[in-house]
Amino acid sequence: MACAFIRYTRFSLTKLFVQDFMSRFEQLRSLINSTEQDFAKFYGKGVQSAGTRVRKAMQELKVLAQEIRVEIQDMKNR
Numbered sequence: 001m002a003c004a005f006i007r008y009t010r011f012s013l014t015k016l017f018v019q020d021f022m023s024r025f026e027q028l029r030s031l032i033n034s035t036e037q038d039f040a041k042f043y044g045k046g047v048q049s050a051g052t053r054v055r056k057a058m059q060e061l062k063v064l065a066q067e068i069r070v071e072i073q074d075m076k077n078r
Contacts, residue, residue, distance in 0.1 A: 024064075024067075024068050028068075031057060031060060031061055035057040038050040038051075
């Protein structure tokens with residue numbers, strides 16, 4: 001009985017990790033997609049304020065990427 005519970009728990013945790021991964025992936029995708037117009041404005045038209053928004057988004061992307069790296073490393077080391 002306990003063995004079945006452990007298997008079920010492992011399956012549930014694996015399912016949660018996959019859902020969390022997809023949530024993180026969607027965060028990355030959303031952040032990148034949201035900066036597309038600002039990239040075009042800065043590189044195409046030279047709008048300085050768009051460049052500031054791109055730099056801010058890139059910093060957020062860096063922080064998110066580092067959080068994901070740490071999560072992956074923790075999962076590998078279990």
